[in-house]
Amino acid sequence: MTPEQAVVAVETVTAIIDGLEVTVPKGTLIIRAAEQLGVEIPRFCDHPLLAPAGACRQCLVDVEINGRAFPKPQASCTMPVENGMVVKTQLTSEVAAKAQAGIMEFLLINHPLDCPVCDKGGECPLQNQAMSAGRTETRFEGEKRTFEKPINISSQVLLDRERCVLCARCTRFSEEIAGDPFITLNERGALQQVGIYEDQPFESYYSGNTVQICPVGALTGASYRFRARPFDLVSINSACEHCASGCDLRTDMRRGKTLRRLAGDDPKVNQEWNCDKGRWAFKYLTSRERVSTPMIRGADGELHEASWPEAISAAAKGLVSKRTAVLVGGRATVEDAYGYSKFARVALGTNDIDFRARAHSEEESEFLAAVAIDLKTTYADIDTADQVVLLSFEPEEESPIVFLRIHRQVRRRGMSVSTDAPLASRGSKKLKAELITSLTQINGLTSNSVILVGERAAETQGALSAALELSESTGAKLAWIPRRAGERGALQAGAIGNLLPGGRPVSDSAARVDIQTAWGISNLPTVDGRSTSEILHGLGDGSLDAVVIGAVDPFDISADALNQLLNTFVVSLEISHSAITAIADVVLPVAAVVEKSGSFLDWQASARAFEKGVEDAQMRSDVRILSMLADELAAPINLPSVAATAREIESLGKWDGAKPTFAKRSASAALQGEMTLVSWRLLLDLGTLQMGEANLAGTAKHARAHISAGRAAQLGVTESDSVRITSELGSIELPVSIYAMADHLIWVPRNSENSQVIPSLGFTSGAVKVAKI
Amino acid sequence: MAEQSKSFTQQLLGFWVTFITMFKKVNTVQYPEVKEPTAERFHGRHQLNRYEDGLEKCIGCELCAWACPADAIYVEGETNTDTERFSPGERYGKVYQINYLRCVFCGLCIEACPTRALTMTNEYELADDDRAKLIYEKDDLLAPLRQGMISPPHPMYPDTNHLNYYRDEIKGSHSSQEPLEKP
Numbered sequence: 024m025t026p027e028q029a030v031v032a033v034e035t036v037t038a039i040i041d042g043l044e045v046t047v048p049k050g051t052l053i054i055r056a057a058e059q060l061g062v063e064i065p066r067f068c069d070h071p072l073l074a075p076a077g078a079c080r081q082c083l084v085d086v087e088i089n090g091r092a093f094p095k096p097q098a099s100c101t102m103p104v105e106n107g108m109v110v111k112t113q114l115t116s117e118v119a120a121k122a123q124a125g126i127m128e129f130l131l132i133n134h135p136l137d138c139p140v141c142d143k144g145g146e147c148p149l150q151n152q153a154m155s156a157g158r159t160e161t162r163f164e165g166e167k168r169t170f171e172k173p174i175n176i177s178s179q180v181l182l183d184r185e186r187c188v189l190c191a192r193c194t195r196f197s198e199e200i201a202g203d204p205f206i207t208l209n210e211r212g213a214l215q216q217v218g219i220y221e222d223q224p225f226e227s228y229y230s231g232n233t234v235q236i237c238p239v240g241a242l243t244g245a246s247y248r249f250r251a252r253p254f255d256l257v258s259i260n261s262a263c264e265h266c267a268s269g270c271d272l273r274t275d276m277r278r279g280k281t282l283r284r285l286a287g288d289d290p291k292v293n294q295e296w297n298c299d300k301g302r303w304a305f306k307y308l309t310s311r312e313r314v315s316t317p318m319i320r321g322a323d324g325e326l327h328e329a330s331w332p333e334a335i336s337a338a339a340k341g342l343v344s345k346r347t348a349v350l351v352g353g354r355a356t357v358e359d360a361y362g363y364s365k366f367a368r369v370a371l372g373t374n375d376i377d378f379r380a381r382a383h384s385e386e387e388s389e390f391l392a393a394v395a396i397d398l399k400t401t402y403a404d405i406d407t408a409d410q411v412v413l414l415s416f417e418p419e420e421e422s423p424i425v426f427l428r429i430h431r432q433v434r435r436r437g438m439s440v441s442t443d444a445p446l447a448s449r450g451s452k453k454l455k456a457e458l459i460t461s462l463t464q465i466n467g468l469t470s471n472s473v474i475l476v477g478e479r480a481a482e483t484q485g486a487l488s489a490a491l492e493l494s495e496s497t498g499a500k501l502a503w504i505p506r507r508a509g510e511r512g513a514l515q516a517g518a519i520g521n522l523l524p525g526g527r528p529v530s531d532s533a534a535r536v537d538i539q540t541a542w543g544i545s546n547l548p549t550v551d552g553r554s555t556s557e558i559l560h561g562l563g564d565g566s567l568d569a570v571v572i573g574a575v576d577p578f579d580i581s582a583d584a585l586n587q588l589l590n591t592f593v594v595s596l597e598i599s600h601s602a603i604t605a606i607a608d609v610v611l612p613v614a615a616v617v618e619k620s621g622s623f624l625d626w627q628a629s630a631r632a633f634e635k636g637v638e639d640a641q642m643r644s645d646v647r648i649l650s651m652l653a654d655e656l657a658a659p660i661n662l663p664s665v666a667a668t669a670r671e672i673e674s675l676g677k678w679d680g681a682k683p684t685f686a687k688r689s690a691s692a693a694l695q696g697e698m699t700l701v702s703w704r705l706l707l708d709l710g711t712l713q714m715g716e717a718n719l720a721g722t723a724k725h726a727r728a729h730i731s732a733g734r735a736a737q738l739g740v741t742e743s744d745s746v747r748i749t750s751e752l753g754s755i756e757l758p759v760s761i762y763a764m765a766d767h768l769i770w771v772p773r774n775s776e777n778s779q780v781i782p783s784l785g786f787t788s789g790a791v792k793v794a795k796i
Numbered sequence: 797m798a799e800q801s802k803s804f805t806q807q808l809l810g811f812w813v814t815f816i817t818m819f820k821k822v823n824t825v826q827y828p829e830v831k832e833p834t835a836e837r838f839h840g841r842h843q844l845n846r847y848e849d850g851l852e853k854c855i856g857c858e859l860c861a862w863a864c865p866a867d868a869i870y871v872e873g874e875t876n877t878d879t880e881r882f883s884p885g886e887r888y889g890k891v892y893q894i895n896y897l898r899c900v901f902c903g904l905c906i907e908a909c910p911t912r913a914l915t916m917t918n919e920y921e922l923a924d925d926d927r928a929k930l931i932y933e934k935d936d937l938l939a940p941l942r943q944g945m946i947s948p949p950h951p952m953y954p955d956t957n958h959l960n961y962y963r964d965e966i967k968g969s970h971s972s973q974e975p976l977e978k979p
Contacts, residue, residue: 139855139857139859139910139911140855140857140885140886140887144857145862172886173886248875249856249873249874249875249886249887250872250873251858251872252858252861252862254861254862255858255861
């Protein structure tokens with residue numbers, strides 16, 4: 024059934040609003056029906072994605088049904104349209120207009136005249152509606168109610184209780200959408216106020232949305248406070264670069280500097296929400312660590328600034344006739360990833376390219392090429408799913424908008440969720456997820472169910488095979504959700520050893536001919552390329568001589584990744600100084616998202632293009648730089664701009680020939696050891712793109728080691744103690760939290776303060792020794 | 797010849813006007829040696845005013861920039877902290893620039909200012925030989941410290957809040973507002 028047919032099947036009702044007849048689906052609120060006619064009823068508490076509250080009373084209208092009028096004006100945001108209803112809004116009814124003016128006067132009695140110092144000034148619904156429905160002079164002569172202001176309800180959200188009109192949008196959002204009811208309305212009457220619990224700060228991953236939907240300036244973001252006025256800002260549409268959820272964002276810039284980011288409105292993806300990382304983690308754009316000019320390592324071992332021609336020629340000299348590999352990193356746009364992909368094949372003549380800067384496996388490479396590239400599961404499938412199964416995937420931490428979509432259905436219709444996580448995280452608890460230790464425990468999986476597999480599945484042999492098996496045997500829809508924003512696009516662009524652009528298998532000669540023709544070259548390398556870890560080993564043992572590296576953090580891969588790069592020629596394309604630029608021979612600065620155009624593919628493989636916000640001739644997209652480098656290497660890739668690259672990708676299209684096969688693996692035996700470490704990344708942690716935003720970091724969860732009660736008793740620790748977790752490489756020390764989980768497991772955050780698992784312990788999961796300290 | 801004589805008399809007539817004017821009151825002044833006061837409400841260079849204890853009145857609200865029809869004003873607000881306070885209340889103007897290449901001296905900014913921080917002086921000597929010099933910074937615009945004023949940053953007058961300031965109840969500075977002597 025198409026969406027159009029679905030609408031036809033819905034029962035409708037017809038009413039008259041301001042003398043105009045309107046037919047809407049049964050259950051539509053008067054305020055929505057009026058919108059369809061172009062009649063805007065003023066409102067504060069009403070929000071289309073939140074349950075009706077009728078809290079502010081600003082939307083009062085005159086209603087009569089079948090000739091019988093309500094004795095008093097009614098709130099149009101809580102009353103559904105009925106057949107035979109006659110509604111008169113402020114446009115046609117003096118009673119409604121007077122009622123609205125009265126409510127406005129009430130709201131303004133205690134509202135301070137803060138407009139000049141309030142961040143909302145200039146884009147404030149209260150300000151606007153006070154102009155349209157309010158009086159010019161106040162009749163109130165008493166003292167306004169005052170509160171201490173502002174108070175930090177978290178390190179990133181400030182609350183100004185005097186300004187609040189008690190619409191309850193923030194509290195309803197927190198409870199209904201985010202599932203984090205950490206703020207509530209306290210007290211009653213004139214003293215009613217938004218408050219937080221004493222022992223639980225407002226540390227929700229979605230708290231920024233409350234700032235955005237606050238219809239007054241009661242909730243403001245600490246990082247945007249007093250920074251600008253709406254008329255200072257230039258807004259551009261952008262795509263979020265932080266994860267594969269694929270949020271639509273609006274970036275507001277003043278004089279080329281990004282001052283804030285807001286959730287855009289895409290009903291198919293993020294609706295009107297986003298997470299705090301997407302909203303506030305943008306300080307890296309203006310960080311002092313940004314690389315601003317090309318740099319070449321001189322004979323003295325130090326990096327020296329160089330001109331573009333010098334740097335390109337130095338890079339080319341170091342790469343020419345060397346055995347070179349390419350590491351793309353997970354943050355490249357589709358166009359940039361395509362640039363790396365084509366550069367590796369055409370300019371370097373190799374398939375040694377991989378976008379996975381994280382734990383990975385051969386099983387995963389095959390799974391990506393044979394299965395993941397064709398998966399068509401979408402957010403809409405989650406909305407209608409009978410059941411959702413989460414495998415190696417922690418949605419709230421790793422793809423927060425996926426979490427919101429699942430949570431919405433769990434709340435609305437009790438959709439059942441199961442997860443193979445070793446413990447019930449806060450996110451799992453909010454989803455009422457059933458913990459499973461084996462896929463056989465999942466009951467009643469229908470073809471209308473959805474299986475979401477995270478990138479961590481690559482860390483366990485057989486996990487991806489088992490997920491595929493489960494999907495094939497039940498018909499349930501499968502989706503692969505990587506954590507980083509660029510991974511799905513990089514897969515499509517062929518930035519992996521076994522695929523060419525558009526999902527064409529390297530091993531298929533017809534696919535190679537396809538690409539050879541399109542690129543106008545006579546031969547492509549025919550052997551599948553190496554994976555990230557194989558490339559690093561190759562660089563370490565001398566079977567590779569040089570490497571071109573995009574945005575890669577070596578400690579995302581392994582503890583010794585950096586050491587293996589030490590004796591090779593490294594060309595780094597980076598936005599900021601990093602562990603890689605510290606050892607690179609040539610550093611080429613690339614543009615960050617606001618300085619370039621491009622697009623990201625989200626986990627559904629749908630693209631979101633974004634435009635350049637800052638004109639800076641010095642900052643070029645990766646693909647442009649790779650094109651210059653390829654020219655210098657006398658093997659041009661002819662990708663002079665992002666737009667040209669996008670056109671070339673478009674013209675290549677997708678592969679419709681034979682797919683490579685995926686050989687399923689059986690699960691490896693469980694690790695034998697006294698205790699096994701498991702970990703995943705938290706949404707807010709020490710990630711490179713979150714650098715320099717202290718307010719955001721203030722709401723990150725504190726790192727704690729999670730163990731079972733039984734193990735805690737055996738170790739003699741309580742929640743006030745700490746443990747030392749030791750591997751052969753090193754150790755980390757963390758305070759303990761006790762969770763319901765298997766006795767032999769210990770969970771720690773992967774990349775948080777005091778808990779950087781890969782550099783400290785050398786692996787993401789494995790046998791460790793745990794002792795009380 | 798007759799025409800020539802007619803012209804001569806007309807010239808004499810012209811010189812007569814010149815001659816008579818020599819005995820009239822002179823309107824021109826020998827600027828810049830002599831400077832006449834302007835009209836009382838003449839729109840001259842702007843000034844950012846202070847409260848009587850020296851704190852700045854500007855709260856960085858940008859309403860002046862908003863009102864400006866010539867887009868001549870640039871303001872960036874910032875948060876006052878307990879250790880660095882420039883104005884009463886939460887917010888102050890960290891950057892304040894008026895571009896006198898653009899300003900049309902209409903005075904709409906003055907009308908917009910909610911704290912009477914921005915007013916206009918009668919100073920009209922705003923010519924210069926460099927365009928950059930005609931962008932006046934906050935330091936160029938701030939009113940001089942008068943008797944009893946302390947240069948910010950410093951705390952508010954003891955036991956007062958921003959409302960006391962707005963109601964003009966602060967009549968001078970207090971010794972506790974003096975910056976601590978650096979050892």
